[in-house]
Amino acid sequence: MEQKPHIRIQDLSVFFGRQRALKNITIDIPDKKITVIIGPSGCGKTTLLKCLNRLVEPLDGVKVSGKIFVDEEDIYDPKVEVTHIRKKMGLLSQKPQVLPMSIYDNVAYGPRLHGQKNKKKLGQIVEHYLQMAKLWEEVKDRLSEPASRLSVGQQQRLCLARGLAVEPEIILGDEPTSALDPQSSQNVEKRLIELKNDYTVIVVTHILRQAKRIADYIAFLYMGELIEHGPAEGVFANPKDPRTRAYLTGEIS
Amino acid sequence: MRQSLAPRNLRRRKIEENFFRVLMAGSVLIVIACLGLIVGTIIWKGLPALSLSMITQTPKGGYYLGREGGILNAIVGSLYLASGATLLAVLFSLPIVLFINVYARKTSRLATWTRFSFDVLWGVPSIVYGAFGFILMVFMGLRASLLAGIITVALLELPIMSRAMDEVIRLVPPELLEASYSLGATKLETALKVVVRQSLPGILTAILIAFGRGIGDAASVLFTAGFTDRLPTSLFQPAATLPLAIFFQLGTPFPEVQARAYASAALLTAIILLVSLLARGLIKKYTKHLT
Numbered sequence: 317m318e319q320k321p322h323i324r325i326q327d328l329s330v331f332f333g334r335q336r337a338l339k340n341i342t343i344d345i346p347d348k349k350i351t352v353i354i355g356p357s358g359c360g361k362t363t364l365l366k367c368l369n370r371l372v373e374p375l376d377g378v379k380v381s382g383k384i385f386v387d388e389e390d391i392y393d394p395k396v397e398v399t400h401i402r403k404k405m406g407l408l409s410q411k412p413q414v415l416p417m418s419i420y421d422n423v424a425y426g427p428r429l430h431g432q433k434n435k436k437k438l439g440q441i442v443e444h445y446l447q448m449a450k451l452w453e454e455v456k457d458r459l460s461e462p463a464s465r466l467s468v469g470q471q472q473r474l475c476l477a478r479g480l481a482v483e484p485e486i487i488l489g490d491e492p493t494s495a496l497d498p499q500s501s502q503n504v505e506k507r508l509i510e511l512k513n514d515y516t517v518i519v520v521t522h523i524l525r526q527a528k529r530i531a532d533y534i535a536f537l538y539m540g541e542l543i544e545h546g547p548a549e550g551v552f553a554n555p556k557d558p559r560t561r562a563y564l565t566g567e568i569s
Numbered sequence: 570m571r572q573s574l575a576p577r578n579l580r581r582r583k584i585e586e587n588f589f590r591v592l593m594a595g596s597v598l599i600v601i602a603c604l605g606l607i608v609g610t611i612i613w614k615g616l617p618a619l620s621l622s623m624i625t626q627t628p629k630g631g632y633y634l635g636r637e638g639g640i641l642n643a644i645v646g647s648l649y650l651a652s653g654a655t656l657l658a659v660l661f662s663l664p665i666v667l668f669i670n671v672y673a674r675k676t677s678r679l680a681t682w683t684r685f686s687f688d689v690l691w692g693v694p695s696i697v698y699g700a701f702g703f704i705l706m707v708f709m710g711l712r713a714s715l716l717a718g719i720i721t722v723a724l725l726e727l728p729i730m731s732r733a734m735d736e737v738i739r740l741v742p743p744e745l746l747e748a749s750y751s752l753g754a755t756k757l758e759t760a761l762k763v764v765v766r767q768s769l770p771g772i773l774t775a776i777l778i779a780f781g782r783g784i785g786d787a788a789s790v791l792f793t794a795g796f797t798d799r800l801p802t803s804l805f806q807p808a809a810t811l812p813l814a815i816f817f818q819l820g821t822p823f824p825e826v827q828a829r830a831y832a833s834a835a836l837l838t839a840i841i842l843l844v845s846l847l848a849r850g851l852i853k854k855y856t857k858h859l860t
Contacts, residue, residue: 371747375674399753407751413744416767425762426752475748482752 322347322486322516323368328382330363330372337363339540341382345533350508350517352527352548355537356568361520364537365490368518369405370398386486403430406479408492408504412471414463415478419455422463422474426482441481449477449507469500476507487511489519493526505530524564528552536560538568611838615831623832628798635798636825640833644840646801646808649715650794651784654722655730658779661723662731663772667760670738671746684735690728696788698725703792715801715808718794722783730779737771738764770852777848781841787812811837 321344330338338360345351353361366372367384370391374380384391391401403426415422423442424432432438442459446452451473455466463474472492479487489508493501508517509530521527527534531548536557544551544560555561562568622639629638669680702721711717741764749759765772787810795807796817811833818830 366747369751371750399755402751403753405751407748409744409748411744413742413748415745415749415763425749425754429752429754429758478752488751 320347321345322387323518324383324385324388325364325367326383326385328364328367328380328384330360330367331377331379333377337540338367341537341542343535343542343545345516345518347516348512348514349532350512350519350530351533351535352531353518353520353535353537354522354524354527354563356563357522359537360540361522361537362490365488365518365520368486368488369402369407371407373398403482404484405486405488406476406482406484408472408475408479408487408489410491411495412468412475414466414471414474417463418460419463419466419474420459422478423481426478430482445477445481446474448480449473450503451477467500469496469503472496472500472504473507476504480511485516487515487517489517489521491521492519493521493523501526536563538563608838611831611835615828615833615835618825618828618832619835623829624836627800631798636823636829640809640811640814640829640836642798642800642809643811643814643833644836646715646794646797647784647811647837648840649801650718650722650790650808650810651780653715653719654726654783655776655780657719657723658726658730658783659776661727662734662775662779663765666731666734666738667764670735670741671756671760671764684732687728687732687735691732694788695725695786696791698722699789699792702789706793711805713793713795713807714803714805715794716804718790718808718810719804721789721793722786725786725789726779726783729782730775733775733778734768734772737768737775740771741767770856773848773852777845780844784841784844785812785837787816811840 323345325341325343325345328338328341329336341364353364355361363372367380368386368391372378372380374392380392386401386404389396415425417425420442423445424438427438427441432441443452443456446455451470454470455474463471466474472495476487487508492508493504496504505526508519511517512532519530528548533546534548534551535545536543536551536555536559538559544555544557551560552564555564559568620639622637624639624644625641626639627642628635628640630636665683669683673680698721702717702724705720706713706717709717745763745767746759749763750756754762790810790813794810794813796809796813797807798809801808815830815833815837818826818833821827
């Protein structure tokens with residue numbers, strides 16, 4: 317890779333009690349590309365993703381060893397402020413999680429937390445990011461309605477706008493289309509592809525076709541281990557490990 | 570074979586179905602009838618004594634023997650006492666419940682033990698709270714007063730309120746918390762802006778249940794709040810309460826005063842009903858923006 321990686325994971329292991337969820341993961345995640353983490357369910361994909369913004373915290377029987385560098389900063393260093401790490405990343409979860417407030421307040425939530433009090437500025441921020449998530453036209457006349465009244469597909473785009481509004485560098489998606497209908501899924505995929513011009517995007521998915529559609533870089537996890545990773549065309553056309561081949565052909569799923 | 574088996578089997582299942590349906594309908598009927606009987610008895614027995622002066626005047630001739638005047642002292646005392654106790658209980662319940670749900674892991678030992686202690690405290694009879702409150706009162710150098718009553722009733726309400734709040738706050742999906750954290754919110758910001766808002770109707774219901782328990786309890790205020798014919802004007806003076814008014818009035822040998830006890834009971838029931846309706850209205854109004 318000629319480019320400087322945005323995130324470097326070094327020898328990361330995670331234990332939940334005695335169970336080892338991730339085993340010695342080492343991978344560099346390229347800047348301003350879509351990296352897709354694939355693998356069968358229960359292989360640790362989501363755990364890996366959650367480690368990236370420290371939603372996996374070492375307490376109550378959870379053990380994390382190894383290092384994750386984001387912009388050359390070790391995020392698991394106790395001296396690092398966790399909100400500072402999380403502000404750098406927007407998260408899309410499996411089921412869209414709208415906050416119990418209006419559409420406007422959902423997008424304004426992050427900027428307000430980080431000190432933006434100017435009403436006019438907030439209005440501009442809300443409009444800007446709703447447009448970026450291609451939701452503005454649908455909601456511009458009902459911004460004060462509760463966000464829960466939106467359709468699931470709209471809610472996921474609202475979550476995207478909300479995540480973008482804290483001006484992150486990285487977008488994390490945890491199977492972000494799994495609760496959506498095909499058309500909404502396509503809509504979200506399109507947004508992700510647009511976003512990679514300005515953001516590093518990391519998506520977990522178990523849908524191989526989706527991975528093929530959007531991935532620039534692929535990481536294949538199996539039973540907590542990183543089996544293979546590399547540029548998408550390479551991995552899909554010519555998998556090196558027999559387990560990757562088995563997964564891609566549907567023998568293991 | 571199958572042809573001959575099917576109808577008999579079906580008949581048996583239909584009988585089962587009907588049997589249990591009658592049983593369930595019967596239970597519902599009994600509960601409704603009980604409620605009707607209680608309210609009916611109170612109103613029927615209290616009606617002769619029920620008058621406007623009951624709610625606008627303080628007793629004339631003492632609360633044991635008074636056949637004139639009203640029970641305004643007890644109405645105001647009970648409202649003060651239950652409101653104060655509920656407020657105090659909220660100030661402790663909400664932080665405890667937010668702590669065990671947001672700060673501690675839901676399954677952590679601390680959370681489990683906290684829940685267990687609340688379950689035990691829930692089952693403690695209110696006379697025990699009364700006795701404990703009395704000792705606490707003496708220890709604090711107070712005498713039987715509104716303040717001592719408020720503290721004791723708050724202790725009584727605390728487990729009820731906390732457990733009821735806990736039940737609704739537990740239902741907030743962890744992913745929603747993660748959504749808030751991933752936007753850079755701290756745990757406190759998440760607790761106050763997301764968790765409390767999401768479960769607001771349930772929290773208000775919990776407060777309401779606790780208020781109802783607090784305003785209706787006699788044993789816990791027996792030794793701690795005292796009783797007086799006058800309206801309470803200070804936290805450090807004794808305050809009359811409706812449950813104790815009912816207790817004293819029923820204990821007299823005079824039928825007219827006993828009738829006043831039923832009238833007091835009717836008023837207490839009416840107050841609880843009114844507060845419930847009011848709170849339900851408020852919940853509807855303030856949760857419109859949620860769903």
